[in-house]
Amino acid sequence: MTTQHPVSMRPQLHGLGVYAPGMPIEEVARRYGISRIIKLASNENPRGCSTRATEAVVREMQRASLYPEALGPELRAKIAAREQLSEEQVLIGNGSDELIRLLTRAYIEPGDEVVMADITFPRYPTNVRIEGGTVRTVPLKNGVHNLAAMLECMGSRTKMVFVCNPNNPTGTVVDHHQLLEFIQAVPENIMLVLDEAYIEYVTEEVLESARLLQNHPNLVILRTFSKIYGLAGLRIGYGLMHPDIAGALVRVKDAFNTSRVAQVAAFAALDDQAFVQACRLENAQERERVSRILLDKGWDVYPSQANFVMAKVQEDGMKWFQALLSKGIVIRAGQQLEADPQTLRITIGTPEENDFLLESINSLYQDGTFQLS
Numbered sequence: 001m002t003t004q005h006p007v008s009m010r011p012q013l014h015g016l017g018v019y020a021p022g023m024p025i026e027e028v029a030r031r032y033g034i035s036r037i038i039k040l041a042s043n044e045n046p047r048g049c050s051t052r053a054t055e056a057v058v059r060e061m062q063r064a065s066l067y068p069e070a071l072g073p074e075l076r077a078k079i080a081a082r083e084q085l086s087e088e089q090v091l092i093g094n095g096s097d098e099l100i101r102l103l104t105r106a107y108i109e110p111g112d113e114v115v116m117a118d119i120t121f122p123r124y125p126t127n128v129r130i131e132g133g134t135v136r137t138v139p140l141k142n143g144v145h146n147l148a149a150m151l152e153c154m155g156s157r158t159k160m161v162f163v164c165n166p167n168n169p170t171g172t173v174v175d176h177h178q179l180l181e182f183i184q185a186v187p188e189n190i191m192l193v194l195d196e197a198y199i200e201y202v203t204e205e206v207l208e209s210a211r212l213l214q215n216h217p218n219l220v221i222l223r224t225f226s227k228i229y230g231l232a233g234l235r236i237g238y239g240l241m242h243p244d245i246a247g248a249l250v251r252v253k254d255a256f257n258t259s260r261v262a263q264v265a266a267f268a269a270l271d272d273q274a275f276v277q278a279c280r281l282e283n284a285q286e287r288e289r290v291s292r293i294l295l296d297k298g299w300d301v302y303p304s305q306a307n308f309v310m311a312k313v314q315e316d317g318m319k320w321f322q323a324l325l326s327k328g329i330v331i332r333a334g335q336q337l338e339a340d341p342q343t344l345r346i347t348i349g350t351p352e353e354n355d356f357l358l359e360s361i362n363s364l365y366q367d368g369t370f371q372l373s
């Protein structure tokens with residue numbers, strides 16, 4: 001198809017990249033005929049989800065013929081109570097991905113500028129560009145958001161700023177004192193979106209960001225049930241924000257943006273904090289172990305507080321991606337994340353999965369050099 005379609009697409013969509021997800025297990029199985037496949041590509045929870053969530057989903061199927069409640073009021077109230085906020089300060093989304101889209105849809109116009117790190121989560125720039133906004137990136141400093149430089153980058157046309165903490169794909173966190181100062185310094189007419197998709201994995205001291213909503217009406221906090229809660233396949237997340245912002249997002253959202261099963265699964269998952277705690281603990285131990293072993297190999301590993309690590313390697317990351325894929329392990333190479341091509345992002349798996357990963361990496365080294373068969 002070389003001719004242009006007679007109906008023209010919006011110009012903002014030209015040159016936009018399409019999100020490349022981690023390769024699904026089913027696709028690897030088909031392509032390589034391998035039965036044991038370990039997916040360490042999308043930062044999913046290797047322990048799955050709480051059995052309480054599973055049971056809630058099965059029960060809810062009796063009501064599958066009925067539309068869900070549009071704002072998920074029971075889940076909303078539960079989150080509000082946990083965060084000591086009013087229900088109007090909570091909005092449930094079809095994953096926090098949807099909330100990112102709703103924020104740009106409701107607030108970004110052509111000419112508006114949005115400040116974010118280079119590199120960070122690619123859904124931010126994509127959604128800004130779809131609305132005709134301009135992306136202004138500020139390089140990370142040693143893999144960490146450079147908040148001072150981000151502040152300097154803000155000008156009269158700046159409408160929004162994204163801070164991903166811990167940052168995807170580097171896994172790094174910003175110092176909590178510096179983050180507080182930054183939140184206090186961002187002008188009130190600029191929306192500050194703090195994406196905390198991995199916050200439950202952080203073992204260092206964290207800023208209690210929800211407490212700041214009271215005095216910072218421009219602050220929006222995004223969380224998700226896709227990561228530590230293990231519900232990525234059900235698509236559900238939430239945002240904490242000023243009621244006026246929630247009101248604006250409701251205007252642009254689909255009527256039934258989250259399903260019944262997702263709502264009850266998230267509700268039940270919140271009740272199983274023992275599961276969350278166990279996942280956090282195991283992840284922290286394994287993150288430490290995997291990081292140390294990779295560092296010992298001479299890989300440059302960013303200090304991660306998330307459930308993945310990013311490492312700089314000597315070779316083209318795609319070679320490692322291919323080599324590990326042929327052994328049944330799916331990771332992400334920098335090129336697939338629009339990051340430094342000599343980097344790899346690897347999700348922390350179960351101890352057994354990590355053992356297999358580390359053995360596979362070892363087997364690809366011979367006499368200390370990387371050998372591709």
Ligand SMILES: *Cc1c(COP(=O)(O)O)cnc(C)c1O
Nearest residue numbers: 095096097121168197224226237
């Ligand atoms: C995974 C992720 C999300 C959200 O995922 P959803 O599945 O849409 O909730 C948001 N931000 C970052 C940085 C992520 O890595």
